[in-house]
Amino acid sequence: xxxxxxxxxxxxxxxxxxxxxxxxxxxxxxxxxxxxxxxxxxxxxxxxxxxxxxxxxxxxxxxxxxxxxxxxxxxxxxxxxxxxxxxxxxxxxxxxxxxxxxxxxxxxxxxxxxxxxxxxxxxxxxxxxxxxxxxxxxxxxxxxxxxxxxxxxxxxxxxxxxxxxxxxxxxxxxxxxxxxxxxxxxxxxxxxxxxxxxxxxxxxxxxxxxxxxxxxxxxxxxxxxxxxxxxxxxxxxxxxxxxxxxxxxxxxxxxxxxxxxxxxxxxxxxxxxxxxxxxxxxx
Numbered sequence: 001x002x003x004x005x006x007x008x009x010x011x012x013x014x015x016x017x018x019x020x021x022x023x024x025x026x027x028x029x030x031x032x033x034x035x036x037x038x039x040x041x042x043x044x045x046x047x048x049x050x051x052x053x054x055x056x057x058x059x060x061x062x063x064x065x066x067x068x069x070x071x072x073x074x075x076x077x078x079x080x081x082x083x084x085x086x087x088x089x090x091x092x093x094x095x096x097x098x099x100x101x102x103x104x105x106x107x108x109x110x111x112x113x114x115x116x117x118x119x120x121x122x123x124x125x126x127x128x129x130x131x132x133x134x135x136x137x138x139x140x141x142x143x144x145x146x147x148x149x150x151x152x153x154x155x156x157x158x159x160x161x162x163x164x165x166x167x168x169x170x171x172x173x174x175x176x177x178x179x180x181x182x183x184x185x186x187x188x189x190x191x192x193x194x195x196x197x198x199x200x201x202x203x204x205x206x207x208x209x210x211x212x213x214x215x216x217x218x219x220x221x222x223x224x225x226x227x228x229x230x231x232x233x234x235x236x237x238x239x240x241x242x243x244x245x246x247x248x249x250x251x252x253x254x255x256x257x258x259x260x261x262x263x264x265x266x267x268x269x270x271x272x273x274x275x276x277x278x279x280x281x282x283x
Contacts, residue, residue, distance in 0.1 A: 001110055002089045003147070004035040008077030009097035012043035013215045017050050019098040024055065026100035026208070028062045032107035034093065037085055039077035041068040075174040079157050079166075086150040091127060094144040098210045105130075105206035108197060109147040116195035123191045126152055131198040132205050140179040144207060146194065148182075156181050159281050168273065177281065184282040 005027055009020055020038075027036050042048040056065070066080060078094075086092060091113055095101060109128045116125045128147040156178060160166045168174060186193060199205055210216065 001091065001114060002035070003032070003091045003093065003106055003110055004037060004085065004089045005093045005095055005101075005106070006078055006081045006085075007036070007038040007095050007097055008072075008074045008081075009038060009040045010043065010071060010073070010077070011040065011047040011051060012071075016097070016215070017047065017054050019210070019213065020051075021055055021058070023095055023097050023100055024059050024063055026103070027095065028059070029103060030101065030106040031104045032110055034106045035089070036063045037066065037081050038063055038097075039066045039068065039072070039081050041070060041072045041077070043071060073170055073172060073174055075169040075171075075178065078153075078178075079160075079169060082150075082153050082157055086153055089150055091147045092150055092153055093147045095207075096144060096210075098213045098216060099144070100208040100210075102206045102208060108206055112195045112197050113147065120193075120195075123193045125149070126186070126192055126194050129194040129196050130206055131196050132207065132209075140176075140183045143175060143178045143182060146182060152182075152185070156281075163276060163280055165273075165276050168276075177277070180277075181281060 007020075007023065007027075009016075011017060011020070024036065024038070027034065040051070042051065064085075066084065068077075068080070072080070082092075091109065093106065093109060109130075112128045113125070116128070127149050129141065130145045132141065132145055160168060168177070197206075
C-alpha cells in the first residue's frame with residue numbers, strides 16, 4: 001500500500017520555518033514511512049534563505065519539495081501536488097505546516113484502510129477519517145482529519161478547473177470548499193463512506209493540532225478577550241462554506257452588514273459562487 005502526505009506551506013512570518021521543521025520531523029519519523037510532498041512559497045527572500053539553511057539541508061533526502069515563486073494559498077498548493085503526484089498513491093494524507101503527527105498516525109490509517117477495504121462490501125470506501133474533539137466554530141471536520149483515495153481529491157479540483165472557477169482557490173478560506181465537499185459526498189451517497197478512527201484516551205489525537213501558534217488563521221481571527229470571531233471575518237468564513245448555512249438568511253445578514261467590504265465581492269458574484277457550490281461542487 002502506497003501512502004503519501006501533502007503539506008502546503010507559504011512562509012510569511014518569523015518562526016514558521018521552525019514549525020515546518022517540527023512538522024517534517026514528525027512525518028519522517030513515522031513507524032510506517034510515507035512519501036512526503038511539500039509545496040512551498042515564500043513572502044520574502046529572507047524566509048527562503050532561512051528555509052535553505054534550516055530545512056533543505058536536513059530534509060532534502062526525505063522530502064520532495066515543489067517550489068513556487070508566486071504566493072500560493074493553501075488549496076492552490078494542494079492543487080499543484082494533486083496534479084503532479086496524487087494518482088501514484090492508494091491513500092493521501094495531509095498536514096498543516098505548523099502541526100505534527102503522532103508517530104503511528106500513518107500506520108494506524110494504513111491499518112484502518114486495509115481493514116476497511118476487506119470489509120466494505122456494502123459501500124465504496126473513500127478512505128479514513130480521524131474523529132477529533134474540536135471547538136472550531138464550523139461544524140465540518142478539517143480536511144486534514146482525512147486520508148483520501150486519490151480519485152476524491154482529483155475530482156474535487158477538476159470541478160473547479162472544468163467550470164472556470166479555479167480562481168476561487170485564491171483565498172485564505174478556500175479550504176472550506178474541501179471541508180464541505182468531503183462532508184457532502186459522505187452524506188449524499190448512502191453507499192459511500194470513510195472508516196472512522198479515534199483515540200480512546202481523553203484529549204489524545206493522532207493529529208497534533210498546534211493551538212499555540214499566534215500566527216495561525218484561526219488564532220489571528222479570534223478575539224481572545226471576547227472569545228468571538230470578528231463579524232467581518234466570520235462572514236468570510238460563512239461565505240466560503242456555502243452549504244453549511246441557509247443561503248437566503250446569509251444574504252440577509254450580508255445586506256444588514258453591508259458596511260463590511262467582503263473581498264470587494266458583489267452580491268452577484270456571491271450568488272455565482274453559491275450556484276457553483278450547490279449545483280456542481282457539492283452534488
